[in-house]
Amino acid sequence: QQQVKQSPQSLIVQKGGISIINCAYENTAFDYFPWYQQFPGKGPALLIAIRPDVSEKKEGRFTISFNKSAKQFSLHIMDSQPGDSATYFCAAKSDYKLSFGAGTTVTVRA
Amino acid sequence: DTGVSQDPRHKITKRGQNVTFRCDPISEHNRLYWYRQTLGQGPEFLTYFQNEAQLEKSRLLSNRFSAERPKGSFSTLEIQRTEQGDSAMYLCASSFGGFSYEQYFGPGTRLTVT
Numbered sequence: 204q205q206q207v208k209q210s211p212q213s214l215i216v217q218k219g220g221i222s223i224i225n226c227a228y229e230n231t232a233f234d235y236f237p238w239y240q241q242f243p244g245k246g247p248a249l250l251i252a253i254r255p256d257v258s259e260k261k262e263g264r265f266t267i268s269f270n271k272s273a274k275q276f277s278l279h280i281m282d283s284q285p286g287d288s289a290t291y292f293c294a295a296k297s298d299y300k301l302s303f304g305a306g307t308t309v310t311v312r313a
Numbered sequence: 314d315t316g317v318s319q320d321p322r323h324k325i326t327k328r329g330q331n332v333t334f335r336c337d338p339i340s341e342h343n344r345l346y347w348y349r350q351t352l353g354q355g356p357e358f359l360t361y362f363q364n365e366a367q368l369e370k371s372r373l374l375s376n377r378f379s380a381e382r383p384k385g386s387f388s389t390l391e392i393q394r395t396e397q398g399d400s401a402m403y404l405c406a407s408s409f410g411g412f413s414y415e416q417y418f419g420p421g422t423r424l425t426v427t
Contacts, residue, residue, distance in 0.1 A: 209355075235414045246317075246404055246418035247356065292355045296414060299344065300369065303355025 206230055207295050209304025217312050222280040224307045226293035229274060233295035233302075238267065238278050241290045241306075250291070251278070283311045315339060317419035319405050325425045326395055333391045334422045338407030345388050346416060347380055349373065350402040356418075362388060363410070395426045 209226045216222045226236075235254055239247035253260045253267045253276065260267045266279040280287055290308045294301040318337045326332050338345050343364050348356035359378070360370045364385035374380075377395075382388040392399055402423050406416040 207355075237415070239418075244420075244423075246319075246420045249415055249417060252415065294355070298369070299361050299363075299408075300346070300358040300371075301348075301356070301416060302358070306353070306355050 205305065206302040207293055207304040209293050209307060211307060212305070213308040213310070215310045215312060216283045218283060218285060220283050220311075222278075222283050222287070222309050222311075224278045224291055224293065224309075225275065226277065226295075226304050227273075227275045228295050228302075230295070230297060230302075231274075232297040235296040236267070236269065236276050237294050237296070237301070238265075239292045239294060239303075241292065247292060280309070283309075285311045285313050287311050317405055317407050317417055319403075319419040319422050321422060322420060323423045323425075325427065328395055328397060328426055330395055331391065331393045332395060332424065333389055334403055334405075334424075336388045336390070336405030336419060338387070338405070339417060341409065342407035342417075343385065343410040344408045344416075345382055346406040346408075347388070347390050348404040348406065348418075350404055350421070351400075356404055359390075392424075395424075397426050400424055400426045 237252035238250045241247045264281045269276040290306045293304040320335045345362045347359040350356040362382040377393045402421040404421045406418045
């Protein structure tokens with residue numbers, strides 16, 4: 204059973220718009236929450252990550268918001284660009300292994 | 314290129330054959346992970362090494378699967394008597410160790426079992 208639930212499955216955004224992807228978890232043992240970007244035929248690339256004692260982290264156009272009490276976290280992609288078109292995975296770590304969401308395919312229309 | 318490398322990138326095999334994949338982690342990373350990714354899904358954890366010790370194996374890793382990391386550097390993943398359900402992308406990742414949690418993935422090996 205999937206330990207991390209991710210939504211939406213796909214989204215389309217106009218160039219310059221904001222993409223928002225949401226994830227939820229139940230396991231309170233998770234202690235690190237990374238986001239990965241994956242292009243077709245490639246391995247996932249680490250994008251940004253957050254620890255549960257922080258409510259928000261921003262790196263360039265990418266921001267993670269984290270709500271520990273609700274056990275939810277989200278990725279915001281600001282000023283979306285066509286090059287951001289990819290599949291995004293949220294993940295959560297307990298012990299040393301990552302549990303991934305099912306992924307969100309983002310399409311940025313020029 | 315100092316990233317995680319995997320070989321081969323693609324493998325097509327007939328059902329019942331054995332296959333072996335290799336992963337070379339980022340130099341000085343003492344932790345190495347194997348994941349499997351099927352189409353339209355996120356990666357699923359298979360197994361994890363710290364140096365040469367295999368510390369955890371998922372229930373997904375049937376007895377047809379074996380992984381090694383003989384000298385704490387590269388790792389191999391072998392699948393014996395392949396089945397069509399083994400068709401997937403096999404991903405390797407590595408991390409530095411200590412309190413460094415970032416896992417860096419290789420490009421994967423795409424396995425097709427016919």
